[in-house]
Amino acid sequence: MxxxxxxxxxxxxxxxxxxxxxxxxxxxxxxxxxxxxxxxxxxxxxxxxxxxxxxxxxxxxxxxxxxxxxxxxxxxxxxxxxxxxxxxxxxxxxxxxxxxxxxxxxxxxxxxxxxxxxxxxxxxxxxxxxxxxxxxxxxxxxxxxxxxxxxxxxxxxxxxxxxxxxxxxxxxxxxxxxxxxxxxxxxxxxxLDVAKAGMRFLIIDTGVHHELADGRYAQRRRECENAAKRLGVAALRDVTDLNDALARLDGAERRRTQHVVTENHRVEALVGLLRAGAVTEIGALLNASHLSLRDQFEVSCPELDVAVEAAVRGGARGARMTGGGFGGSAIALVPADRVASVQESVNRAYRERGFAAPRFLEAVPSPGARRLA
Missing domain, CATH: 3.30.230.10 (Ribosomal Protein S5; domain 2)
Known part of the structure; x- marks a missing residue:
């Protein structure tokens, strides 16, 4: 070792x-x-x-x-x-x-x-x-x-x-x-047995390195905290009537709230699909999550958006940016026989826009912290 x-x-x-x-x-x-x-x-x-x-x-x-x-x-x-x-x-x-x-x-x-x-x-x-x-x-x-x-x-x-x-x-x-x-x-x-369902999780590393401590992450957090205060709740997780909450907010706080509340619903829906063994059906939730992160939480970037769009065009069931944002990676749910076509679709889209070539990694659900020796 x-x-x-x-x-x-x-x-x-x-x-x-x-x-x-x-x-x-x-x-x-x-x-x-x-x-x-x-x-x-x-x-x-x-x-x-x-x-x-x-x-x-x-x-x-x-x-x-x-x-x-x-x-x-x-x-x-x-x-x-x-x-x-x-x-x-x-x-x-x-x-x-x-x-x-x-x-x-x-x-x-x-x-x-x-x-x-x-x-x-x-x-x-x-x-x-x-x-x-x-x-x-x-x-x-x-x-x-x-x-x-x-x-x-x-x-x-x-x-x-x-x-x-x-x-x-x-x-x-x-x-x-x-x-x-x-x-x-x-x-x-x-x-989360994606292989049994004939699928793969593909990580698309955009190569855009981010530093979350640069202030934008902290700004999003402050906006969420301010929105919760205006709504009189301990955290945005406690919002039960989204339409009422959005009517009481404006600007960035309104957009951040819409994302957080709907994202929580998406998590619960996706867990329900996994428990039912419907791994192949989760793609629409991944797509919806990315759109919300792009438009409501505003933490995506052109390289992430292109990766997600090109992956779906190439045959992915769904894809989204993952992590704090402003760069980093996307994750795509891909049929095992479409991995090569998804990679080519993303590579082609990057070349057309003059982006540096991305890196592809297969994400396999793995063990947590442990002693090796």
Whole structure:
């Protein structure tokens, strides 16, 4: 295992263990998580592995096979920079919550495509949290680890995300999607056997790298919070009469509300189809979700719109942008015998518009965080 070998070379001893947490793709339920709504992600084959051992002192060393690392003490974790902040944030969140976590050596290896909206940051946070939980015998359940990983991203990194990404990384199971109520944190894994239905999930990485911390994501969140205040509800999830709510709002707040409320309905409808074994019938919901994200939530971009439209033209049953938006990836539900034609359709559309060629990845519902060695 390469990450363990690199740990051995760096520290002169074998790691105490190797842990892995996956990235995720969200099948449906976008920008609903921080509105106390419903989401339906599944874990991906790609993720972050961490070889780790405890230290007797208060030092935390973090390095990666992909980038240089840093060393900090438990008292100056806030000085961490760049990608190291996600790992340092996981250590900080555990300690700040009162858990006895000491020094550690961490060597990471990630293969989540960066910037593609597949949640490499959550995979990193959860991998470190799971490793430290095991190393220090904390005995935390996976939802608590997801909550702490989210806190690391919210309060330490400064990205106001909801809990979906960390929960998917920590809780997903192979061959299933995670139906999560982001208010109560109740969840269940819903069977998602696309191969049995003769289908494939194709991720179309537009190559447009996004940085959600640039302010646009936070702006959408503020607009949702302001709309909820004007409507007198705790969160947009609580809107029960959409027509009345829309009549009381205007501008961006009206559009954001329309998306969140209808997206929650789409999540529940899609779960119903999956439970009925109707995988091939979910495409219309994916299409509707994309249109809502494009027109009501305004987080798409030309490359995503072209990818979705061309995928459907090429034979996909449905497609939508996935992730926070402003770039990243789309996901398409494609009959197994139409994968090549969908790829060609998207490639042709990109060439015609002068876009850089996209990357295609098959998304297989995979296991969540676990110990490898």
């Amino acid at each position: 390469q990450v363990a070998d690199v740990f051995q070379e760096a520290h002169g001893r074998a790691p105490e263990g190797v842990w892995r947490a996956p990235g995720r793709v969200n099948l449906i339920g976008e920008h609903t998580d921080y509105n106390d709504g419903f989401v339906l992600p599944f874990a991906l084959p790609w993720g972050v592995s961490v070889a780790a051992s405890r230290r007797a002192d208060r030092t935390v060393t973090v390095r990666s096979l992909q980038a240089p690392g840093e060393a900090h003490t438990l008292d100056d974790l806030d000085r961490a920079e760049g990608w190291v902040r996600y790992a340092a944030g996981a250590v900080w969140a555990l300690r700040d919550a009162g858990y006895e976590v000491g020094g550690a050596d961490l060597v990471l290896d990630g293969d989540v495509p960066p910037g593609a909206g597949l949640s490499s940051s959550a995979a990193l946070e959860v991998a470190v949290a799971v490793a430290l939980d095991d190393l220090y015998g904390l005995g935390l359940d996976r939802m608590e680890l997801a909550r702490l990983a989210r806190r690391a991203e919210n309060e330490f990194v400064g990205m106001p995300c909801g809990i979906m990404d960390q929960a998917a990384s920590a809780l997903c199971t192979e061959g299933h999607a995670l139906f999560l109520d982001c208010r109560s944190l109740a969840y269940r894994n819903v069977p």
